Every structure is written in structure tokens, then in C-alpha cells.
Amino acid sequence: MERNVNLPIIFLDRDGTIIKDKIYLNNPKEIKFYKDIFMSMKKLQLSGYKFVIVTNQSGIARGYVSRKNVILIHKKIREILKSKGIKIFKIYFCPHHPEEKCGCRKPAIGMVKNIISLIDKKKSFMIGDLPTDIEFGKNLGIKTILIKRKKLKNFSVKPDYIVKTFSSAAKKIISLEKKC
């Protein structure tokens, strides 16, 4: 992989951010994208962003989801997005149980350690629907956007921006870019 490149990357949470949250999704046939994802990701891609999906999948450690199925689900997500002309740079998942205290479960940033040197931190964003996603973005030193799809309790971390839909997140990013 190239060194000393500065990529503007949009880190995306998976469940509840780009696809509908289904507890311990274990079947590629049950993937349901939010409707505004395709056009929004297309616009962001045209603006030069790369996409990296980062997802905690403790269902693997808990025995509710098989690692094989998570990989198949990610293959299917790539295929569906590709059919819309959208390319995914990387997909990372943490298979561990929270109690394992691994270094890769969000909000830790171990999942993306191999690409840290490639990130243009000034231009990159994390988009997610949970406080852990926002903390992850902060730990990475990039801007954060919370898609507030549901009420969140004990919400102490402060996202840079709060929106209601993915398309609003995309619009926000594009409007910020124009100001630069």
C-alpha cells in the first residue's frame, strides 16, 4: 500500500447507519439499506471521499452470528453498493465480546490501525448512530456526525454535528467542503 498519501475518508458505522439495525443480523438476505444511502454515498464519492465501514460484531463472540456469515454479509453489502456505482475501500469488524477488552472494539481504533497513516484527518469524518461511534471518531482525531435515529441515554460525548438522516449527513459534509 502507498505511503504518505492523504485520503479523505468517510468512516461509516454499519447497523443503524447505512443498513437498518437488526439485532445480530446473520443472513445476507436480511440486509436492508436506508433508502437515502445510495444517492448520498454517490455524491460523496463524486466529491472524492473513500468509504471505510467499521462495525462492532460482538454477536460472533456471543455465538449468535457466525464469522462466515458476517463475511458473506459484507460481501453482499459491497455487491449491492457496487451495483449502484459505489466503491467501498475497506470493511473492518470487531468480533470480540466487550468483556474481552480487545483493542479493536469501537470506541477503540485498533480496527483501522493498518490505514491510520493514510487518513487525511482534516478532511475525514465518522458517521454513526451511537455515542461509541462518535468516541471512535474523536479517538481517531476526525470530525464526527451523529445520525440521531433514536433517543440516546447518558450521551456525554459531543458530536461535531447531529442530523436525522444519512442524506443530511452527506449534505453537511459537502457544504463544509465548499466553505474551505
Ligand SMILES: [Zn+2]
Ligand atoms: Zn475486538
